[in-house]
Amino acid sequence: MWEYTDKVKDHFLNPRNAGVMDDADGVGEVGSIACGDALTFYFKLDENGKIKDATFQTFGCASAIASSSALTEIVKGLTLEEAKNVTNDDIAEYLGGLPKEKMHCSVMGREALEKAIACHLNEPEKEVDGQIVCECFGVTDNEIERVVTENKLETIEDVTSYVKAGGGCEKCHDSIQEIIDKVHGIERLPRKLPLKLNTLQKIKLIEESLEKEINPTLKKDAGYLELLDVDGNRVLVKFRGTCASCSKSDFTLKHYVESRLRELVSPDLVVEEVQL
Amino acid sequence: MKVIYLDNNATTKVAPEVLDVMLPYFSEYYGNPSSMHSFGGDVAAKIKEARVQVAKLIGAEPDEIIFTSCGTESDSSAIRAALEVAGPGKNHIMASRVEHPAIKSLYENLAKKGYRVTFVPVDGAGRLDVDYLYQYLSDDTALVSLMWANNETGVIFPIEEVSQRIKEKGIFFHTDAVQAVGKLPIDISRTGVDMLSLSGHKLHAPKGVGVLYIRKGTKFSPFMIGGHQEHGRRGGTENVASIIGLGKAAELAKQHVDANDYARIAKLRDKLETSLLERVTNSMVNGDTEHRLPNTTSIAFEYVEGEAILLMMNEHGICASSGSACTSGSLEPSHVLRAMGVPFTAAHGSIRFSLSRYSTEEEIDFVIEKMPPIIERLRELSPFWKQEAEQAKR
Ligand SMILES: Cc1ncc(COP(=O)(O)O)c(C=O)c1O
Numbered sequence: 136m137w138e139y140t141d142k143v144k145d146h147f148l149n150p151r152n153a154g155v156m157d158d159a160d161g162v163g164e165v166g167s168i169a170c171g172d173a174l175t176f177y178f179k180l181d182e183n184g185k186i187k188d189a190t191f192q193t194f195g196c197a198s199a200i201a202s203s204s205a206l207t208e209i210v211k212g213l214t215l216e217e218a219k220n221v222t223n224d225d226i227a228e229y230l231g232g233l234p235k236e237k238m239h240c241s242v243m244g245r246e247a248l249e250k251a252i253a254c255h256l257n258e259p260e261k262e263v264d265g266q267i268v269c270e271c272f273g274v275t276d277n278e279i280e281r282v283v284t285e286n287k288l289e290t291i292e293d294v295t296s297y298v299k300a301g302g303g304c305e306k307c308h309d310s311i312q313e314i315i316d317k318v319h320g321i322e323r324l325p326r327k328l329p330l331k332l333n334t335l336q337k338i339k340l341i342e343e344s345l346e347k348e349i350n351p352t353l354k355k356d357a358g359y360l361e362l363l364d365v366d367g368n369r370v371l372v373k374f375r376g377t378c379a380s381c382s383k384s385d386f387t388l389k390h391y392v393e394s395r396l397r398e399l400v401s402p403d404l405v406v407e408e409v410q411l
Numbered sequence: 412m413k414v415i416y417l418d419n420n421a422t423t424k425v426a427p428e429v430l431d432v433m434l435p436y437f438s439e440y441y442g443n444p445s446s447m448h449s450f451g452g453d454v455a456a457k458i459k460e461a462r463v464q465v466a467k468l469i470g471a472e473p474d475e476i477i478f479t480s481c482g483t484e485s486d487s488s489a490i491r492a493a494l495e496v497a498g499p500g501k502n503h504i505m506a507s508r509v510e511h512p513a514i515k516s517l518y519e520n521l522a523k524k525g526y527r528v529t530f531v532p533v534d535g536a537g538r539l540d541v542d543y544l545y546q547y548l549s550d551d552t553a554l555v556s557l558m559w560a561n562n563e564t565g566v567i568f569p570i571e572e573v574s575q576r577i578k579e580k581g582i583f584f585h586t587d588a589v590q591a592v593g594k595l596p597i598d599i600s601r602t603g604v605d606m607l608s609l610s611g612h613k614l615h616a617p618k619g620v621g622v623l624y625i626r627k628g629t630k631f632s633p634f635m636i637g638g639h640q641e642h643g644r645r646g647g648t649e650n651v652a653s654i655i656g657l658g659k660a661a662e663l664a665k666q667h668v669d670a671n672d673y674a675r676i677a678k679l680r681d682k683l684e685t686s687l688l689e690r691v692t693n694s695m696v697n698g699d700t701e702h703r704l705p706n707t708t709s710i711a712f713e714y715v716e717g718e719a720i721l722l723m724m725n726e727h728g729i730c731a732s733s734g735s736a737c738t739s740g741s742l743e744p745s746h747v748l749r750a751m752g753v754p755f756t757a758a759h760g761s762i763r764f765s766l767s768r769y770s771t772e773e774e775i776d777f778v779i780e781k782m783p784p785i786i787e788r789l790r791e792l793s794p795f796w797k798q799e800a801e802q803a804k805r
Pocket residue numbers: 420421480481482483484511513558560561562587589590610611612619621
């Protein structure tokens with residue numbers, strides 16, 4: 136069972152300001168049923184441009200409902216400029232803290248607030264901010280960078296707790312790690328590699344790595360790699376199975392296969408997909 | 412507050428009769444069953460008795476029973492032993508897509524080590540795709556492991572029939588019967604099962620004791636290597652009191668199964684299920700209701716989230732489980748419901764009620780009264796519910 140603070144329990148069992156607002160000045164919707172939580176946030180301004188009233192509707196767990204309820208209380212009386220500065224941490228703090236795995240609920244609150252303000256100011260729907268890194272939950276590199284910086288996150292698990300990225304198929308874990316490293320200014324030292332290999336040893340090792348490591352992992356997605364040739368440091372491969380027709384294959388190749396082979400065999404390898 | 416415990420597939424209360432037989436083995440009779448004095452020997456005799464009691468519950472011989480520390484250890488021991496003794500080149504293992512993590516995670520781990528793994532699908536009602544299973548058996552298949560009954564939905568797989576077919580092909584067959592034993596009549600001698608796992612705490616014995624049944628003549632390689640306990644098949648000084656407790660629990664379970672006491676439990680379960688479906692719109696049962704454990708029902712309440720439901724139930728002292736992602740800390744709903752193709756609208760809001768022989772009609776009536784307002788309240792909060800209600804009106 137989660138260790139929720141009394142404040143979380145209170146806001147869950149007695150949510151403040153729940154309900155639809157028909158004459159709202161701004162509305163922000165985030166999340167979906169598939170993701171397991173969703174929030175619609177409404178606010179109304181008074182004549183001085185301060186938030187007079189805020190309400191919410193939430194589908195989700197106790198901490199999602201409590202975070203939404205907390206958000207509506209926090210923003211009341213704020214100007215939009217002030218409200219823009221409300222962070223997910225403010226929401227978590229207001230509730231006396233959230234279990235780490237539940238921090239994404241507070242992030243959802245901040246996102247809904249942001250959207251509602253943008254809606255009021257008639258700002259165009261923000262285009263996808265950056266490159267999608269986590270395909271399962273549709274999270275971009277910029278979003279991950281922001282949450283890592285703001286909350287001083289250190290591990291992939293932390294990132295998953297805050298924005299869900301990496302919580303599905305896990306294929307994006309290497310990319311998330313890169314972002315974390317970038318934020319913290321870490322350069323990963325290459326792993327210790329075996330002594331220099333001759334060509335025959337290299338081919339053998341590549342074959343072995345494909346068979347034992349890489350293909351079993353890819354098989355989860357019902358595809359595998361066939362080794363066609365090794366030409367110096369170029370590793371020529373062909374995708375087989377459903378992987379072949381999947382648009383993600385290019386991405387998988389670059390980030391996964393190459394980095395694995397570089398770790399396992401030699402740091403100079405370049406993987407190329409041969410189109411036959 | 413009175414606790415209404417409808418989470419018996421998670422764990423059960425230790426039966427008072429079981430506790431009674433255990434207690435002296437913590438205080439008075441603390442001898443080591445391996446010792447060469449009668450103070451220890453008397454304990455060994457009691458363990459022997461427990462072995463007979465457990466064997467009777469599943470129609471086995473006493474020397475086919477080894478005691479372990481839990482269901483998970485039994486599962487791990489069985490799978491690893493089967494792979495160890497499988498011939499060279501036997502690199503393929505199969506299980507269903509709805510196994511408990513004790514099998515699922517182990518298989519995923521083995522896949523990383525290079526084993527070829529096939530997870531057999533189930534249909535929308537959680538029934539095994541038997542044709543798929545037979546179709547994907549191959550010359551290098553070392554082992555098939557299928558759960559007897561599912562912990563989340565209670566759906567029962569046709570283990571008697573399938574195990575015979577697998578055995579005929581000379582392939583090793585294991586079943587995780589943790590949820591089935593004590594709830595269904597089981598006669599292992601009429602099946603082709605080579606190994607079976609069961610766990611004490613699901614049948615009113617304490618936590619931390621399990622059993623691995625190994626059919627006579629089956630090659631075995633121990634997981635825990637040490638002393639000669641369990642004839643060298645599981646080293647380590649026995650968890651004496653728990654084993655004795657499990658013996659008593661097995662005896663009681665057999666009485667209840669033989670007396671068909673479960674018909675009463677099934678009736679209560681059905682009352683709960685029918686009443687909730689009647690009183691709560693947009694709700695449905697997950698899984699086959701025909702071939703199902705008598706004590707289990709998994710009900711999906713659309714457009715609300717399981718953890719929130721459980722915490723509101725908790726306010727009334729009602730204990731159950733959910734298939735929702737949020738309770739486990741993972742982000743995706745239960746792999747069992749997903750394998751069945753239960754839509755997200757329903758999977759996130761699925762609640763499992765599991766009864767025991769201690770469940771009363773009064774308790775069930777209380778739950779029937781408390782549940783509908785909980786769901787209604789959460790639906791009022793949910794942004795999807797209004798949309799759904801409006802669509803329904805049109
Ligand atoms: C089907 C199934 N298998 C295995 C286990 C694990 O048993 P134990 O908790 O004794 O390790 C459980 C218990 O949750 C179960 O339901």
